[in-house]
Amino acid sequence: MRATQTGDLWWKTAVVYCLDVQTFYDSNGDGIGDFAGLSERLDHLVELGVTVVWLMPFYPTADVDDGYDITDFYTVDPRLGTLGDFVEFMRSARSRGLRVIADLVVNHTSAKHPWFQSSRSSVDSQYRDWYVWRDEPGPEKPGDVVFPDRETSIWTKDRKAGQYYLHRFYRSQPDLNVANPAVRDEIARIIGFWMELGLSGFRVDAVPFLLETSGIEGGAGDLPQPHEYLRDLRAFLGRRSGDAILLGEVNLPFEQARTFFGDEDGDELTMLFDFPTMQAMFLGLAREDAGPIRSALLARPETPGDSQWAVFVRNHDELTLDKLSGAERQEVFTAFGPDEGMQVYGRGLRRRLPTMVGGDGRRVRLAYSLMMSLPGTPTLFYGEEIGMGENLDLPGRMAVRTPMQWQAGEMGGFSTAPNAGALCRPFPAKPYSPDEVNVVAQRHDPGTRCSRSCGNGFGVTANVPSWAGARCPCWTTTFRQCWPTAVTGAAERCCSATTSVPPPRRCGCRSPNSLPAPVASICSTDQPS
Ligand code: NOJ
Ligand code: CA
Numbered sequence: 001m002r003a004t005q006t007g008d009l010w011w012k013t014a015v016v017y018c019l020d021v022q023t024f025y026d027s028n029g030d031g032i033g034d035f036a037g038l039s040e041r042l043d044h045l046v047e048l049g050v051t052v053v054w055l056m057p058f059y060p061t062a063d064v065d066d067g068y069d070i071t072d073f074y075t076v077d078p079r080l081g082t083l084g085d086f087v088e089f090m091r092s093a094r095s096r097g098l099r100v101i102a103d104l105v106v107n108h109t110s111a112k113h114p115w116f117q118s119s120r121s122s123v124d125s126q127y128r129d130w131y132v133w134r135d136e137p138g139p140e141k142p143g144d145v146v147f148p149d150r151e152t153s154i155w156t157k158d159r160k161a162g163q164y165y166l167h168r169f170y171r172s173q174p175d176l177n178v179a180n181p182a183v184r185d186e187i188a189r190i191i192g193f194w195m196e197l198g199l200s201g202f203r204v205d206a207v208p209f210l211l212e213t214s215g216i217e218g219g220a221g222d223l224p225q226p227h228e229y230l231r232d233l234r235a236f237l238g239r240r241s242g243d244a245i246l247l248g249e250v251n252l253p254f255e256q257a258r259t260f261f262g263d264e265d266g267d268e269l270t271m272l273f274d275f276p277t278m279q280a281m282f283l284g285l286a287r288e289d290a291g292p293i294r295s296a297l298l299a300r301p302e303t304p305g306d307s308q309w310a311v312f313v314r315n316h317d318e319l320t321l322d323k324l325s326g327a328e329r330q331e332v333f334t335a336f337g338p339d340e341g342m343q344v345y346g347r348g349l350r351r352r353l354p355t356m357v358g359g360d361g362r363r364v365r366l367a368y369s370l371m372m373s374l375p376g377t378p379t380l381f382y383g384e385e386i387g388m389g390e391n392l393d394l395p396g397r398m399a400v401r402t403p404m405q406w407q408a409g410e411m412g413g414f415s416t417a418p419n420a421g422a423l424c425r426p427f428p429a430k431p432y433s434p435d436e437v438n439v440v441a442q443r444h445d446p447g448t449r450c451s452r453s454c455g456n457g458f459g460v461t462a463n464v465p466s467w468a469g470a471r472c473p474c475w476t477t478t479f480r481q482c483w484p485t486a487v488t489g490a491a492e493r494c495c496s497a498t499t500s501v502p503p504p505r506r507c508g509c510r511s512p513n514s515l516p517a518p519v520a521s522i523c524s525t526d527q528p529s
Helices: 037-039 042-049 085-093 114-121 182-196 207-211 226-240 254-261 275-287 290-299 326-336 363-371 398-401 440-441 450-454 475-486 490-497 519-525
Strands: 017-021 052-055 099-104 155-158 163-166 201-204 247-248 269-274 309-310 377-381
Touching: 037 042, 037 085, 085 099, 085 398, 099 182, 182 226, 207 226, 226 254, 254 269, 254 275, 269 490, 275 290, 290 450, 377 450, 475 490
Parallel strands: 017 052, 017 377, 052 099, 099 201, 201 247, 247 269, 269 309, 309 377
Antiparallel strands: 155 163
8 A cells, every 4th residue: 555545545554442431441430431531541542553443332221232232322321421521532532643433233222212112012103114023933043143142032022012023132132124214214314423423434233134134024115235225324424424434243254244345346344354364363373373364364355445354353242253163163262261151152252362371471462463463454452452351250241341450459540439349340350450450560561662662552561461563663573572482383484584564565465455474474485466
C-alpha cells in the first residue's frame, strides 16, 4: 500500500482495541465502568498505538447476555452514563485521533424490548411481523443451537402469543425478521443514528444469522437475496459516511466467509475476523509447529482490494475451536485447558492466553508478535496488553470479562467503590490479580524496551507478557527472540530470515493481505507469488 493510501484505507493500517465500557474504568465509584471513566483513560490506548476503539454493546439491556440483548437501540445504558457522556467520549476520542466503532446487534433484540412485548401481545400488533412466529417449531439442524449450555432448540413457544418464535441465541433474544422491510428500515435508522454521533462504523454481530432466511415464512415482505441486503446496508452506510466500515463476525470456513466481502468490488463487509487462522494458531502453539498456521494462511482467500481480514488472539467470547477437527480440538484442550471447567460449549476455552501457557512470557510474546505481524488488522481485547488472566469462578464467557487492572490493590485502580464486593465483577485471583498484573507496574517495568523508542506501545516486558506495538520495527526482534523457544525445527533453521522490515515488501507481496515474509520463511522455503 502506498503511504498516501493509508488515510483512505484507514482500517488496513489500524490497531483495533475491543473494550466493554462496563469493565474499563469506573469514574463515580459505583463499581461499574462508565463513559466518563473511559474518556479519562483514552491516553492509555493512544500510548499503546491503538487507532480504533471497538465498543461492546453499551445500550440499555436486560443483561442476560452481557449487553447483547438490547432493550433500546437509541440510547446508552443508564448504568454507563448518558448520551451526553457518550458524545463527550466521542469528542475526546476524536481529539486524540482515535476512531470509534460500536457493536451493531440487530439479529435479535431482548425479549424485554417493547417491540417484542408488543409483537407477542397480539396478531394485530404493528410489531407482530418484526419477529419470526410459527404455529409449530420451524426447521432445525444439529448444531443450530449456539448456546447449548442453556438451550436445546432455536424455537420456543411464547405463552402469550400462542406461537413459537425463532431465537438463534438464548430464548431471551428473539430474532428480528429482516424479511420485513420495516425491520430493515429500522436497522438503517439505528445505523444512521449512531453515525450522526461520530462513529466510523460497526462491528456487526452474528452476520450469517442476521441474513439467514430459513424459518422466515410469510413475513411482511420477501427478503432480497441475503447478500443483496448486505450490499444495501453497506451502501446506506457509505451514503452516511463514505469511509465508514462494517467489521463482520462471520465464523465460517474461509470459502463461505469470503462471500461476505461481496464480489470483486468488495461491496459488502469491509472486514471479517479471521477465525480459521486464529484457531490454527492455537493448534500450532499446542503442537509447537508452525504447520497449521502456514496451512491456514495459504488457504485464506484473496480479498477484494479495499477489504481486509482482522486478526486476533482471542475475543470477548469463548476462544472457539469449532473449525478444528475433534482430534485437533482435543489437542488444544489438552495443552491449554485440560479441565472441563476451562472449556465451554464443548468447542472453546474460557481462558486468556497467559494462563493457558502457564505464564510463560516467551510464548505469550510469540503469539502476540505473530498476530501483529500476520497480514490483516490486529484486533486486541482489553487487558491483553498487560497479560491479564481470567476468573474461572465467573460463569461461562464472563471469565475473561473481568475489570481492567490499572494498578495494584483490592480495587485494581478500576473503581473507588467501598469494597471489592461492590464491583460489577471480581478480579482474577493471584498470580493474575491486580497486585501482580496491572498497567502501572508495566509502565515502570525496566524490561520494557520497545514502547518509548518506537512511541508505539508498551512493547515487550521482561516478566509481564505484552504485545509489541504494531508497525513497530522492533517486532522482528521480538519475533526472533521468541519464536525458537516455542517452535521447533523449521523455525530454528529459518529464524534468521525474520529480519525483514517491512515484511511484505521484502517478499514481494502485493498487498498486506498477502503472506508476510517471516511467516513464509519459517514455514517453508516457498515464497508466495
Ligand atoms: C456474538 C457475540 O460475540 C456474543 O457475545 C453474543 O452472545 C452473541 N453474538 C449474541 O449476540
Ligand atoms: Ca460507574
